[in-house]
Amino acid sequence: MSAEPDTVHRVALRGRLGRRALLAGAIGITALAMVRPAQARPGLDAAVADFAGGREVQAGRVRFDIPPLVENGNAVGVSIAVESPMTQLDHVTRIALFNEKNPQADMVVFHLGPRAGRAAVSTRVRLATSQTIVALAEMSDGSVWSARANVVVTLAACIEDLL
Numbered sequence: 763m764s765a766e767p768d769t770v771h772r773v774a775l776r777g778r779l780g781r782r783a784l785l786a787g788a789i790g791i792t793a794l795a796m797v798r799p800a801q802a803r804p805g806l807d808a809a810v811a812d813f814a815g816g817r818e819v820q821a822g823r824v825r826f827d828i829p830p831l832v833e834n835g836n837a838v839g840v841s842i843a844v845e846s847p848m849t850q851l852d853h854v855t856r857i858a859l860f861n862e863k864n865p866q867a868d869m870v871v872f873h874l875g876p877r878a879g880r881a882a883v884s885t886r887v888r889l890a891t892s893q894t895i896v897a898l899a900e901m902s903d904g905s906v907w908s909a910r911a912n913v914v915v916t917l918a919a920c921i922e923d924l925l
Contacts, residue, residue, distance in 0.1 A: 806896065809860045809867035813898055814906045826897040826909035835889035835915040844881035844899040844907065848874075854881035856900040862893040876902075889915045 804812070810819060827841040844854045853876040859869040872883045881899065889895075892914045899907045 804867050806860055806862045806867055806894065810896055810898065810908070813856075813858050813860070813868075813871075813900075817904060817906050819898065819906045819908050821908055821910075823907040824897050824899050824909040826895075826911050828895060828911050828913055830911070830913060832889065832913055832915045834917045835891070836917075837886045838889050838913070838915075839884065839886055840895075840897075841884040842882070842897045842899075842909075846881045846899075846901065848876055848878060848881055850876045851902070853878075853902045854899050855902055856898075857881065857883055858898045858900075859885075859887065860896045860898070861887075861889065862895070864888070864890045864893075889913060891915055 823845045825843045825845075827843075828838065832838050840859065842857050842859065844857065846852060846854045848854065854874045856871055856873055858871040860867050861869055869887050870885060874881060874883075893912075895911050895913055897909045897911075901907065
């Protein structure tokens, strides 16, 4: 009977080592999953080209209101309006916002239809640092229109991937 407690103790010890190894492995895998390759983020031009789907992006028809100088990049107000009658035959189908230096190039895509009444949206975004912001509008005829703005940010947000 004296061998039985020793056997139980060894089995329990192996179980603890297994849990520790499992925990260490899980932490290691999580750390590896968080490390992204430097080229994983598409550039601004690639994101705009992807949205346009091979169509030519034309300047105009999009009015883009964003402050040129932002004190804090955590919540920047943005308004986008597109010249469109918003009829069944001529309306805006999508409005998108893209950035140059945030961890993700695409910020938001709004889907609209003729019953929206007007082609205007507004939101708040986070900006990692001073950068170029692009607003795009896709029309029902397939054309894509754009506006660009340069924004200077004095206190950045989204800085985890920039360091």
